[in-house]
Amino acid sequence: MSRLKTKTVSNNPIQRGVTAGFPIFIGYFPAAMAFGLIANSIDLTLYESMLFSMVLFAGASQFFALNLIASGAAVYEIVIGIILVNLRHLLMSASLSRRTTAASIGARLMIAFGNTDEVFATASSSEGPIETPYLAALEITAWTGWVSGTLAGFIGGSFLPSGLQQSIGITLYGMFAALLVHNVQKEYWYIPVAAAAAGLNTILVRVIHLQPGWAFALSMILASLLGAAILPKVSETFREAEIEL
Amino acid sequence: MSFDIAAIVLFSTAGTYFSRVIPFFAGFLDRLPVFFKRFLQVMPVAALGALLFPGLLTDFSHAPAAGMVGAAAAAVTALFTKNLIFPVLASIAAAYLML
Numbered sequence: 560m561s562r563l564k565t566k567t568v569s570n571n572p573i574q575r576g577v578t579a580g581f582p583i584f585i586g587y588f589p590a591a592m593a594f595g596l597i598a599n600s601i602d603l604t605l606y607e608s609m610l611f612s613m614v615l616f617a618g619a620s621q622f623f624a625l626n627l628i629a630s631g632a633a634v635y636e637i638v639i640g641i642i643l644v645n646l647r648h649l650l651m652s653a654s655l656s657r658r659t660t661a662a663s664i665g666a667r668l669m670i671a672f673g674n675t676d677e678v679f680a681t682a683s684s685s686e687g688p689i690e691t692p693y694l695a696a697l698e699i700t701a702w703t704g705w706v707s708g709t710l711a712g713f714i715g716g717s718f719l720p721s722g723l724q725q726s727i728g729i730t731l732y733g734m735f736a737a738l739l740v741h742n743v744q745k746e747y748w749y750i751p752v753a754a755a756a757a758g759l760n761t762i763l764v765r766v767i768h769l770q771p772g773w774a775f776a777l778s779m780i781l782a783s784l785l786g787a788a789i790l791p792k793v794s795e796t797f798r799e800a801e802i803e804l
Numbered sequence: 805m806s807f808d809i810a811a812i813v814l815f816s817t818a819g820t821y822f823s824r825v826i827p828f829f830a831g832f833l834d835r836l837p838v839f840f841k842r843f844l845q846v847m848p849v850a851a852l853g854a855l856l857f858p859g860l861l862t863d864f865s866h867a868p869a870a871g872m873v874g875a876a877a878a879a880v881t882a883l884f885t886k887n888l889i890f891p892v893l894a895s896i897a898a899a900y901l902m903l
Contacts, residue, residue: 589889642819671825733878733895756853786846
């Protein structure tokens, strides 16, 4: 869903933002449908599912939250896990803040909210300084796709035949597997990192019987340290936008 | 709305927004050590590894093959499309056939 090219079709920054955001809308809608569908299947209410998408607005970490909620992890474990997964936004916002024209505190507070991976990738690929109306329109378009997709998925999930509903549990893992494939296609050295995290988590949960949330956080941190250490030199300049989550 | 879900959404939103907003006010974040940048960069990939295992093996203990085949179907589909709905549909279809 990243690396979307923007065609300049208008001098109106809001119109350009909506145009640039449309491919993200198209990408987010089905992904959010999957979120709504799974949220429904683990018995979250419509309001809870919508609240997630409206205020957290952070793709993969929402799927991750569903996974931990379903496994009965404690609240603080889930929260710590989500925050860790989303720490990478520090890099994206740092990069964006250098190119944005947002001067007022209010404008910065607002555009920071919608800085997802795909929004960042799209905004970064545009030329010149990034104007606030353009960025705000881009973010609102992406947000609308994410929120409306959640609603559609949640409602659609209620009408699925019961035979199919049984196999919905797999969709979460299907999502994770698909996201991993997309990442590995960009950087092959991600494979040992993901494998290390998978192995560590399996040992911590199955052998040492650590709480699932802690096991997750610990294996993610250790495998990321490994990843930072083994990262080949050529990739030192790797672009922050290229992680898809 | 359950209290637990509300707490999860509230606190994780606060933490996530913190990561998104702080660099707009603190310039030093552009000058993080390279090692730390790589660490943040690779974290989502590590997360995916830990999200897949052992959950994929244990969540489907009644039909472990269905879980594996469903995830494999999604992975193969993902090789050919960037759109996430197709892998998701493929995994549902594969798991449905296996169950």
